Amino acid sequence: MTNKLSIKKKLLIYSFLIQAIILGIFSFSLYKALEISTLDKLQTTLKVIILDVTDDLLEETQITDALLDEEKEYNFEPLFIRILDNNTLKPIIQTSNFPQNIEHKDENLNRLKEGIVVFEEQSDYLVSRIKINFHNKQKVIIEVLTTKDILSSTLENILYILSFILPIVLIFAVIGGNFLIYKSFLPIENILEELKKINANDLSARLKSTQNKDEINQLIIEVNNLLERLEESFERITQFSSDASHELKTPLTIIRGEIEIALRKDRTIEEYKEALNSSLNEITIIEQTINDLLFLAKNKKDLIYEKEEIFYLDELVDESISELKGFAKLNEVTLELLVNDSAEIKGFPNLLKIAVKNAIKNAIQFSHKNTKVILNIFEKNDEIIVSIQDFGIGIPKDEQSKIFEKFYRTDKSRNKNSGGTGLGMSIMKKIIDINYGRINIESIENIGTTIYLSFYKK
Structure with missing residues (x-):
């Protein structure tokens, strides 16, 4: 049933139950403590009286009724006194109004030790006894005995007080608890209202910080961090969709055109092969474009599948050159490595190799x-x-600031023929940033381009 209630109502119910239990335990403890305290005071009074009666008895030579006036002496009512013979257990003397329903067991009286006061509760009476040698x-x-009216009256009064006070305390506890719960949940309700205004079309909104160092402010910070990550993810997805639809439209149109032309009439085998090869080239470009776009759409956490490690940069560059020697040979370009200094850096070598190879491949493609x-x-x-450094077509000065933009090509026709997608430099910059590096470009048109990849030494 509680599953259908709001958290505020659940907290109010739990708070009420806990306070009711605590007050119940407190009331019971108070009742028992008062009962024990009152009984102890009553026993102390009876002990004083019975010892005084004992002293008075020992001062007399005979047991007379004059010993029964302690009630007047102590101004204590009601008080009942009697003296029993230890052998017969029959009364020797007793007050005239001594209760008839007071009973005793012979074995209990026989077990009494001389000079020791003992107490016994019988129905509505408290009895004190002492054995002496007269x-x-x-x-x-x-x-010596008295009624427990004082005890009963005291306990009835405390019960009356508690029965009057406890409901009032619980009412105020519920009101106070409801106020505290309302005040505690008010920031959360404000957060919910602000979150309702945020949708997938606009994730730029952020929750207002309370400037307090409490859990609510920590929640706001984490929600804002989540919104920031969601906004970044949505932007990447939106950008991916936009880039993909824009960049894939042209090759798909070319493929469709090649197929339509090929199907207009019967063609020779060579013409069909030419159409298929043209379509295959466009499909290869589509595949590479999609892979590059997926790479750029990933965040840093998705790209890093290895731990940071310390490695020699010259070894990584040498491996990249070895893997691209065949490509350089096809483009009639020679690769040359000069290592003036060798130093360790900290980063992600597998990712960095992709960037270095992209830079070398671009240099090869655009070299004479x-x-x-x-x-x-x-x-x-x-x-x-x-x-x-390459010696090739170079980059016009007014276009150098755009080199890292997606799908930017300095020479669209040549880049297209080489199978490029215009995403290589964007990928390279993203990888260099992940490895805490920087990229600088110096280029003179028709003379060549030099790309500088800078890293902090370990």
Whole structure:
């Protein structure tokens, strides 16, 4: 049933039950403590009286009714006294109004020790007894008792007070608990209202911070962090969709055109092969474009599948050159590596190799035939730098700031023929950023381009 209630109502119910239980335990403890305290005071009074009766008895030579006036002496009512013979257990003397319903067991009286006061509760009475030796003539038992009216009256009063106070306390506890719950949940309700205004079309809104160092403010910070991650993810998805639809439209149109032309009439085998090869090239471009877009759409956490490690940058560059020697040979370009300084850096070598290979591949593609691509590794200003220099078409000065934009091509026709997607530089920059590096470009049109990859030494 409680599953259908709101958290505020659940907390109010639980708070009421807990306070009711605590007050119940407190009331019971108070009742028992008062009962014990009142009974103890009553026993103390009876003990004083019975010892006084004992002293008065020992001062007399005979047991007379004059010993029964303690009620007047102590101004204590009601008070009942009697003296029993220890052998016969019969009354020797007793007050005239001594209760007839007071009973005693002979074995209990026989077990009494001389000079020791004992107490016994019987129905509505509290009985005190003591055994004494009366001048070595005989042993007697003195009984002094009173009613428990004082005890009953005191306990009735406390019950009356508690029955009046407890409901009032519980009412105020419920009101106070409801107020505290309302005040505690007010910031959360404000957060919910603000969250309702945020939708997938606009994730730029953020919750207002309370500037307090409490759990609510921590929740707001974490929700804002979540919204920031969601906004980033939505932007990447939206950008991916936009980029994909824009960039894939052209090759798909080309493929459709090639197929339609091929199907208009019967063609020779060579013509069909030519149409298929053209379509295959466009499909290859589509595949590479999709892979590159997926790479760019991933966040840093998705890209990093390995732990950071310390490695030599010159070894990584040398491996990249070895893997691209065949590609360079096909483009009639020679690769040359100059290592002036060797230093360790900390990062993600597998990712960084992709960036270095992209830089080398771009240099090869845009170089003039029978030229070199020179890679130089050196130190400068506490940084280890890799420069990739080509002697090719270069980049116009007014276009150098756009080089890292998606799908940007300095020479669209040549890049297209080489199978490029215009995403290589964007991928390279993203990887370099992940590895805490920087990219700088120097280029002169029709002379060549030099790319500088800078990293902090370990």
